[in-house]
Amino acid sequence: MKNILYNFAVLILLFLAAGCSNEFKIINKPISFSENRIELTKQYIEERYGIDVFQPYMEEPKIIVLHWTATNSFNASFNTFNQETLEGSRPDLTSAGQVNVAIQFLVDMNGDVYQLMPETKVARHVIGLNYSAIGIENVGGGKGIDNLTDDQIEANIQLVRYIKEKFPSVEYLIGHHEYREFEGHELWLEKDDSYRTRKSDPGDRFMSKVREAVKDLNLKGVEDIRKEIAAKK
Numbered sequence: 001m002k003n004i005l006y007n008f009a010v011l012i013l014l015f016l017a018a019g020c021s022n023e024f025k026i027i028n029k030p031i032s033f034s035e036n037r038i039e040l041t042k043q044y045i046e047e048r049y050g051i052d053v054f055q056p057y058m059e060e061p062k063i064i065v066l067h068w069t070a071t072n073s074f075n076a077s078f079n080t081f082n083q084e085t086l087e088g089s090r091p092d093l094t095s096a097g098q099v100n101v102a103i104q105f106l107v108d109m110n111g112d113v114y115q116l117m118p119e120t121k122v123a124r125h126v127i128g129l130n131y132s133a134i135g136i137e138n139v140g141g142g143k144g145i146d147n148l149t150d151d152q153i154e155a156n157i158q159l160v161r162y163i164k165e166k167f168p169s170v171e172y173l174i175g176h177h178e179y180r181e182f183e184g185h186e187l188w189l190e191k192d193d194s195y196r197t198r199k200s201d202p203g204d205r206f207m208s209k210v211r212e213a214v215k216d217l218n219l220k221g222v223e224d225i226r227k228e229i230a231a232k233k
Helices: 002-021 035-049 074-082 150-166 176-182 204-213 222-231
Strands: 026-028 063-068 105-107 113-115 133-138 172-175
Touching: 063 150, 063 176, 063 204, 074 105, 105 150, 113 150, 133 150, 150 204, 172 176, 172 204, 172 222, 176 222
Parallel strands: 026 113, 063 133, 063 172, 105 133
Antiparallel strands: 105 113
8 A cells, every 4th residue: 555655656657747847937047138238128119219217117017029149159149148238230120229229038949948138128129119019039030931849839838927927017919021011000109211121920820829729818900000190090
C-alpha cells in the first residue's frame, strides 16, 4: 500500500512539474536607456506629436502592435534595440529624430518572451502611435519571408492576454503593416504628413491566428478603426 501511495505521489509531482514548466514566463532583459536616450525620446514626443512630457511615459496604453524584426537572429535583434541612437542605420527614419527604435517585448523563435523596457515607457516602433502603443517584436521575417513559428504565435496570444489584463485601457490590436489605418483617428498623433514607411510585418497569417485566439477580449481591429474614423467625418 505504501508503494502504491508513493508512486501516486510521484506521479502527481511530475504532473505538477510539467504544468509549471509550461507556465507563461517573461524574462527581464532591459535595453540601454540612459539619460541621453530619455531626452531624445522626450524630444521625439514633442517634435512628432506636439506633447511636452516630463518623462517619456504614455498616459494610457490603448494599442498593442505586433511586429517582426526582419532578422532571424535573437542576438542581432536585441543588439539593434540596445543601441540608443540610429547612428545612420535607418536613413528612412533619421529625418524624424535620432533616438533609436525600441520595443517593450521581444519574442524569440522558440517562444521565449523578453521584456526590454517597461510597458508604459514610450518606445519608437510605430509611426504616429507610439504615445499609446505597446509593441511586441517577433524574431524573424528575414528577407521579408514569413517564418514566424507556432511557438511565437502562442507566446503572442499569451502576451496579448497578459497586457490586456494588466492594462484594461487597451482597446486595439493591430499588426505593424496595418498602422496607417489609424490615420485620421484621434490616437494618430504624427504631425508630418510626409513621414511614413511601408510595412509588411507580421503579416495576415500571423495576425489572423492571434486574433482568433484572443477574440474573447474584444480588441478592435482594422474594420473597427475604419468605422470610428468614418463616424467622425
